[in-house]
Amino acid sequence: MNRLHLRRALAVAAGALIGLAGVAVAAAPASAHHSEVKVTAECDTAKGEWVTTWTVRTYAPGGVTNYRLTKAEATSNKGEVAAPFTIEGIRTTDGDAYPYQVSEPLVGTARLAGDVTRASLTVRAQWDNTWKENDDKSATIRFSESCDKVVTPPPAKANPTATVTSDCTGDVAVKLENGAEATRDASFTVAGSGDFTKTAEVAPGKSLSIRVPAKNATRITVTEAGQKQPLFDDKPSEAKDCVEPGEPSGSYQSTCDELIFQVENPKDGKTVEITFTPNKGDAKKLVVQPGETKTVAFKAFEGLKVTPAAEGLDDTEPIAWEKPKTCTPGAGGGQPEGPTLPLTGAATGGIVAGAIALLAAGAVLFVVARRRKVRFTA
Incomplete structure (x- = not known):
């Protein structure tokens, strides 16, 4: 009786074990x-x-x-x-x-x-x-805080322009401007021929002008630090409707006591600078402003010669004093050989230097450098 119960118990246990194994197999995929x-x-x-x-x-x-x-x-x-x-x-x-x-x-x-x-x-x-x-x-x-939009300001930039204008002397004015809408200063560089270079900072809405001498104005280049291309890079255009300055006139005369030179400069002329050098004694310089008339005199003596000169003058001729025939021997003074007769030359650039040539008839031509002329007559 006990054996039968033991066998039945073993059978139930085995069945339970098999059932649990089946459950484990079925449950494995779920996990x-x-x-x-x-x-x-x-x-x-x-x-x-x-x-x-x-x-x-x-x-x-x-x-x-x-x-x-x-x-x-x-x-x-x-x-x-x-x-x-x-x-x-x-x-x-x-x-x-x-x-x-x-x-x-x-x-x-x-x-x-x-x-x-x-x-x-x-x-x-x-x-x-x-x-x-x-x-x-x-x-x-x-989210413990909000995500806010951050507005990044645009990069600062300039609005540069350059205007290049020649005047009648050959000098060039370069006007540099920075637009009012610019947000930074404009950094300009102006370069001319030779070794001419100038820099300038121009604030927004402002302007300034740089003058380039004629000798450096063969070609001009204007650049700005923030621009890839030059604002100007060329030979400046020549000035238009220029009015030539008035021509000066000159004369000389020999008196019994002196050799006198006179230069008359019109109001619309340019400054005349002439140096007169005698063969004996000190040289004298005559500077005649527009609208002025000036003279220079040398004490006469036998063999007196005076040579006019100016910077850059290529050809000069001395002028000799000639005693007038009307002079009384031993008398102090006398009348000039003839009236003063001024002659004017052709209008050109500016008076810088001059020369005087003695003519057979007594008329003397005074040529001033840079193509300006003054004519003196006896």
Whole structure:
């Protein structure tokens, strides 16, 4: 009797063990199927928005390769008010397809307003072996501060211009301007021929002028530090409608006591500078401004000669004193040999130097450098 009960007990125990083993085999896949959700966020200050990145991963036993989402719900909060939003790349699967691979993470992004306080994603998965999750899997991110838009000011820039103008002397005026709408000073460099270079800083809405001498104005280049190309790089145009200055006139005369030279400069002329050097005694310089008439005299003696000269003069001839025939021997003084007769030359650039040539008839031509002329007559 006891043996029978022992055998029955053993049989029941064996059956229970087999049943438990079956349950373990059936339950093994259930413990291997699950999913998880993660989220990160960054503030896009250019737009004042949160950029959220959501990642869904699923796990399944070997041989299970694909899955679908039977649930994918995203919500965001502003305070206590919740509203749904869409995550690009993560959504509930339509139909019976299993589009996602177990081996690859499912990643989606969503932009949220900068003042949201919380965002969540809740999912459920079903694998291609028909196993379904019974519980939701979710992730939530909370924002302790807002994502504000940062306005970056545009880079400072100048609005430079250059105007190049020649005058009748050949000098050039370079006008440098910086527009009123500029947000920084303009840094100009003006370079002429030879070694001429000048720099200038011009504030927004301001201007200034740089003068380039004629000798350096063969070619002018104007650049600004922030510009790739020169503002001006050329030979300046010549001035128009220039009026030539008036011509001076000169004369000389021999008296019984002196050799006298006279230069008359019209009001519209230019300054005349002449140096008279006698063959004996000290030289004398005559500077005649526009609108002036000046004379210079040398005490007469036999053999007196006076040579006029000026800087750059190529050809000079001395003028000799000739005693007038009317002079009384031993008398102090006398009358000139004849009246003063001024002659004018052709109008040109400016009077810088001169020369006088004694003519057979007594007329003397005084030639001034740089193409200006003064004529003296006896």
